[in-house]
Amino acid sequence: MKKIILLLILGLLIGGCGRKKAEIKEEIVVWHWMTDRQETFAELGNKYEKITGVKTKFCLYAPSDAYSQKIKAAAQTDTLPDIYGILGEKEVFALFVKAGYVLDLTDEMNANVGQWRNRFFPRALAVNEFEPGNRFEIKSGIYGVPLDVTNIQMVYNKKLFQKAGLNPEQPPRSWWEFINVAKKLKKAGIDGFVSGWGEIWMIESLTLDWAMNLMGEEKVFATFRGDVPYTDPEWIKVFSLFKTMEDAGLLYDGIVIMVNKTAERLFATEKAAMAFNGSWCVNVYKEMNPELDYGVFPPPFISDENSMRIWGGAGSSFMVNKKSAKTKQAVEFLKWLTAAPQQTYLSEKTLNLPANQKSLEAIPSILAEFANDMDIVTHPNIWPVTEFPLVRETMNKGIQSIVIGEKTPRQLAKEIQEVKIREEKKRQDAEAR
Amino acid sequence: MRKPAKKISRKYKLKALLTNYLFILPALTLFVVLSIYPFLSMVRLSFFSWSGIGIAKKFVGLWNYKDIIFSNPIWWKSLGQAGYITLLALTVQNGLALILALACDRDIKGGKFYRVVFYLPPVLSGIVVGLIWTWIFDKHGLLNHFMSLVGFSEIIRPWLARPESALTAVAIVHMWKGFGWGFVIMLAGLQSIPRPLYEAARVDGANLWHTFRKITFPLMIPVFVVVLILTILGTMQIYDIIVATTGGGPGYHTEVPITRIISNILNNQRFGYACSQGIFFGLILLFFSLIQIKISRKFKPHF
Numbered sequence: 001m002k003k004i005i006l007l008l009i010l011g012l013l014i015g016g017c018g019r020k021k022a023e024i025k026e027e028i029v030v031w032h033w034m035t036d037r038q039e040t041f042a043e044l045g046n047k048y049e050k051i052t053g054v055k056t057k058f059c060l061y062a063p064s065d066a067y068s069q070k071i072k073a074a075a076q077t078d079t080l081p082d083i084y085g086i087l088g089e090k091e092v093f094a095l096f097v098k099a100g101y102v103l104d105l106t107d108e109m110n111a112n113v114g115q116w117r118n119r120f121f122p123r124a125l126a127v128n129e130f131e132p133g134n135r136f137e138i139k140s141g142i143y144g145v146p147l148d149v150t151n152i153q154m155v156y157n158k159k160l161f162q163k164a165g166l167n168p169e170q171p172p173r174s175w176w177e178f179i180n181v182a183k184k185l186k187k188a189g190i191d192g193f194v195s196g197w198g199e200i201w202m203i204e205s206l207t208l209d210w211a212m213n214l215m216g217e218e219k220v221f222a223t224f225r226g227d228v229p230y231t232d233p234e235w236i237k238v239f240s241l242f243k244t245m246e247d248a249g250l251l252y253d254g255i256v257i258m259v260n261k262t263a264e265r266l267f268a269t270e271k272a273a274m275a276f277n278g279s280w281c282v283n284v285y286k287e288m289n290p291e292l293d294y295g296v297f298p299p300p301f302i303s304d305e306n307s308m309r310i311w312g313g314a315g316s317s318f319m320v321n322k323k324s325a326k327t328k329q330a331v332e333f334l335k336w337l338t339a340a341p342q343q344t345y346l347s348e349k350t351l352n353l354p355a356n357q358k359s360l361e362a363i364p365s366i367l368a369e370f371a372n373d374m375d376i377v378t379h380p381n382i383w384p385v386t387e388f389p390l391v392r393e394t395m396n397k398g399i400q401s402i403v404i405g406e407k408t409p410r411q412l413a414k415e416i417q418e419v420k421i422r423e424e425k426k427r428q429d430a431e432a433r
Numbered sequence: 434m435r436k437p438a439k440k441i442s443r444k445y446k447l448k449a450l451l452t453n454y455l456f457i458l459p460a461l462t463l464f465v466v467l468s469i470y471p472f473l474s475m476v477r478l479s480f481f482s483w484s485g486i487g488i489a490k491k492f493v494g495l496w497n498y499k500d501i502i503f504s505n506p507i508w509w510k511s512l513g514q515a516g517y518i519t520l521l522a523l524t525v526q527n528g529l530a531l532i533l534a535l536a537c538d539r540d541i542k543g544g545k546f547y548r549v550v551f552y553l554p555p556v557l558s559g560i561v562v563g564l565i566w567t568w569i570f571d572k573h574g575l576l577n578h579f580m581s582l583v584g585f586s587e588i589i590r591p592w593l594a595r596p597e598s599a600l601t602a603v604a605i606v607h608m609w610k611g612f613g614w615g616f617v618i619m620l621a622g623l624q625s626i627p628r629p630l631y632e633a634a635r636v637d638g639a640n641l642w643h644t645f646r647k648i649t650f651p652l653m654i655p656v657f658v659v660v661l662i663l664t665i666l667g668t669m670q671i672y673d674i675i676v677a678t679t680g681g682g683p684g685y686h687t688e689v690p691i692t693r694i695i696s697n698i699l700n701n702q703r704f705g706y707a708c709s710q711g712i713f714f715g716l717i718l719l720f721f722s723l724i725q726i727k728i729s730r731k732f733k734p735h736f
Binding site for chain 2: 065068069072075076088091092095096098099198199200252253254255256257259262389390393397398400401403404406422426430433
């Protein structure tokens with residue numbers, strides 16, 4: 001008898017280690033990383049349940065790095081939820097699509113003369129779209145639903161501008177106006193500029209804004225393709241801008257390791273006059289300092305020959321898991337979530353720019369300032385070509401080195417080009433194998 | 434009559450053996466599933482080029498290892514930097530831990546209070562500790578405020594953002610957080626040394642230094658080995674403090690092997706390559722641990 005009990009216990013123990021086949025619940029499970037939206041999502045989910053009887057469950061996994069790991073691990077074990085977001089670059093998005101974890105939404109978007117599709121800002125949708133003949137060899141179509149849009153620009157503190165003798169209603173537009181502002185701020189003993197340059201993608205964003213303004217998008221893409229070297233004088237000029245900013249005393253001492261949260265705190269508490277930040281900052285600043293009086297302006301122009309481009313597009317998007325048993329319900333829920341009333345509610349509650357164009361009327365004026373520049377946004381995810389990750393890392397880390405006076409712009413250009421050649425050779429070797 | 438008895442005995446032994454194995458089966462299963470299988474998978478993946486998502490993997494043999502060894506200077510720099518922090522931890526951190534353990538081993542006033550206080554930093558989250566020290570090392574931080582008060586205004590700087598001071602500043606944060614472990618282990622070791630040995634030495638006229646050299650130090654060697662191995666393994670794998678303080682910057686000045694591995698997984702989608710880095714790094718740690726054990730055996734006291 002004892003032996004039977006022992007075997008039963010062992011059997012239970014071993015059985016407990018195995019994966020129980022998941023029961024299909026009448027509930028749409030959504031995974032996301034947006035800490036500021038969890039409560040509002042839950043409220044909207046409850047509202048949807050009252051209308052349709054379909055339950056939703058929003059699971060928050062933060063910070064975003066942890067979330068990225070979570071969905072990758074879930075993809076490896078085929079345990080992704082019905083709806084989820086994909087963070088990162090288009091390559092990552094493409095990998096999920098290729099692995100069969102993302103539902104093609106093109107037909108749904110185009111149904112009824114594009115009723116669903118036409119709700120959104122075209123740029124927001126572009127981030128979720130794969131063009132015909134895309135470099136990832138993915139069937140062209142729309143694979144994600146944008147929830148909100150975003151762009152990254154300069155913000156400035158009007159009170160500190162006034163204190164430095166500057167016109168608070170006239171932010172700098174050109175590069176030299178920008179440097180003059182820097183000098184005046186320095187003279188007034190005000191720290192000029194903060195940004196999360198410790199998170200290197202923020203350096204990359206500003207660098208490529210200026211590169212596209214100075215040499216045009218095509219030349220930047222030609223560099224990525226390997227047709228133009230980084231030692232080109234125009235690239236050196238772009239890198240030199242950071243040295244000029246440092247020499248003008250504009251950059252906050254320690255900016256090179258600063259995370260964006262710190263930069264947001266410094267700007268919100270009026271310790272710095274300008275910041276380079278995304279439209280999500282409106283919500284952050286409101287929480288940190290509701291009295292903060294600030295304005296928005298695009299990165300200052302370097303050249304009049306090409307238009308300024310700023311990083312932006314879909315802020316966050318949701319994808320439907322193609323392997324889910326509830327794809328139809330998930331699509332219906334996303335249609336409802338992106339309709340104007342829900343988008344307006346989400347925007348009012350979380351102060352993010354809505355992806356639905358019709359919801360723009362209800363947003364605060366500072367958000368509208370961000371929204372005004374949606375037509376000049378661009379993003380690596382919609383570019384026809386991308387750069388090697390290591391080359392990008394070398395560039396971003398190298399700009400940190402320029403700011404701390406360790407490298408000259410010319411040295412950095414040479415170093416990036418060397419890495420570029422090495423990576424290109426590696427790619428060719430890999431293809432030959 | 435003897436043969437059946439032997440048979441029974443063998444059968445009994447076999448049964449007992451199987452029963453024993455049956456008892457360890459749940460633990461063994463967990464160990465195999467959670468440790469051995471992932472490790473072997475990692476070894477296998479290190480020979481592939483794989484993004485970490487999807488099923489498409491390309492076998493590349495030893496190419497990842499070749500690239501790590503011969504074409505990745507940043508990897509070697511990160512190893513060197515982790516080595517520098519480890520060297521400081523081995524000497525300064527453990528030296529401090531030993532001094533404090535020796536002090537607390539004596540019946541000093543408030544000994545129990547100090548034991549709790551010294552053990553506090555290791556139980557705090559590395560991210561929290563990193564953020565607190567970021568404020569201390571900031572341009573307008575506590576350290577610079579203190580420096581200006583005592584007349585050292587000329588050396589004021591954002592300590593974590595300058596190439597000449599960033600790595601040492603990170604090492605200081607790590608040592609502050611880590612010395613408590615060494616302290617607790619060494620204190621336990623000191624308290625296990627039989628007191629009559631000290632009393633006999635005192636009767637023989639030995640002073641403090643002699644007592645330490647001839648009794649404490651030799652008897653503490655096994656404890657030192659444990660502390661040193663834990664220090665090397667723990668410090669070489671430093672990650673959370675780097676993320677919370679510098680993110681590996683400025684430039685590559687505070688990059689360490691784990692930040693490089695994570696970067697390859699998260700930013701570069703090179704999962705196979707990151708596995709190779711992990712295996713390579715593990716072998717280095719194993720090598721140093723074996724050397725250390727060998728050296729400690731040589732110096733082990735024989736009574």
